[in-house]
Amino acid sequence: MDVLLVDDPAPHVRRFTLNRPEKRNALSNGLRGQLLAGLEAADADPEVRVTILRGAGGCFSAGYDLGGGTREPLPFATAAGAGQWARHVVEGCFRIWDLAKPVIAQVHGWCLAGGSELATACDLVYVAEDAQIGYPPVRMMSPPDNQFHAWLCGLRPAMEMMLTGDAMDGAEAVRVGFANRAFPAERLEAEVLAIAERIAKIPTDVQQMNKRSVHRAMEIMGLRAAIRAGTEIQALALTTPSSRETFAKIRQNVSEGLSARDRAFGDYRTKS
Template sequence: MTASIGAPSSDILIIDDPAPHVRRLTLNRPEKRNALSNALRAEVFAALEAADVDPDVQVSILRGAGPCFSAGYDLAGGTAPPYPFHTAGGVGHWSRHVVEGCFRIWDLAKPVIAQVHGWCLAGGSELATACDLVYVAEDAQIGYPPVRMMSPPDNQFHAWLCGLRPAMEMMLTGDAIDGLEAVRVGFANRAFPAADLDAQVLAMAERVAKIPTEVQQMNKRSVHRAMELMGLRAAIRAGAEIQALALTTPSSRETFAAIRKNVTKGLSERDQAFGDYRTKS
């Protein structure tokens, strides 16, 4: 099937309608491993919100162009103002802003599917988990390396999705898990061979699109409200405050100072002792 254009695309976000009632957003900064700048985040939120009020759209897919889904937030100046939307300022503004963004996706009426391949790190993993369904390539690499020298996540979903022991291991090592392990621990719904991921995700989106939006939004809320009654929303908001506190530690300040001088060198120094990510031989 030839994809039709469903809404205006840009250099950094490609938008198409690959099947009836399916809107697809493709992060398009492959040369930056789809690093999440505020400009890109703004376009993602705008496109998802436009799809949410478009009567011809019943479900959205979010994926990445090139070799990966997203390697995280754009630390090379891409997180400076302007921000995609207003969040109350003051200490901890960034982490609260990230959490508010995740809940903006969470609270949409129509389902959003994350299609994950390659690296899905840090802010990229937070973006994926904000979606309603997550399908991954078997060889995808999902992790949160900033726990090694910077802070725990802005959006601390790990314990809720993965349970105590897997979440604790990820938090205490910063190691990545592959797609098969992501399904086993509950981060993702299903894993597919990388070559089959596009077709499998589109097939699932077409199944989801068979249900009318007025019913589907209630189906979404029934699951979300149950999680909220167990404390998910309050716990993630509390986690944002812990993340903000972590940024005041000497290790975090030193790491960010090194990154400001040279992003690649700073991140490599963070991961050198572990021999993974950028430093993997």
């Protein structure tokens, strides 16, 4: 089965679908490599003006593939040593950030951990009202690899996310600034496609300047440096006793390890 599906649902619109529904579209290194290659090919294709990223089945993505998918070869080289994984994730996100053409995340269902990092690397994020977006690894492992929360959501919402690991629904994601708009789940695909078609009316040579102007403003305020600095904190967090214990449980049994993390909160996979 192809882990990434590609189609062109409208003129000048390319759409990528994460296609591992049986694993909640867990992000293996193989899938990540195909996605980055596809996005970069679309960026070089003169017929494409905007891309959409979505997930097959019941969710966008529940995060990185802790069942072995991250042990596959990395899709691109990143300096080795302590913190390599976090640096690699952030460099991948900035590869999307630095594309000339706009990328839209279409989010439904679970959008957790690495899935949320992938969505935030996109230029626009549209969510289903009942989507569930969160970063549960803060409970027993570490802060995010890609620490976007304070930049997108502001101090207070970001701090609450970091200190609880709780998920927010689509409406809350819009309220705090994670997403642009929320739609009923049954309307999400049509609404996102309509927005993509509006964006595609603008020629790429103009649109890439529009996109870059917003990014440069954020970078002047320190976004790129702050997110890269966050990778060192993430690497340090992985040396704590709690993090080491959690990963030891995950190596023995992924499902039980994650359930042990969330059982006291009664959410995610432990919700009754």
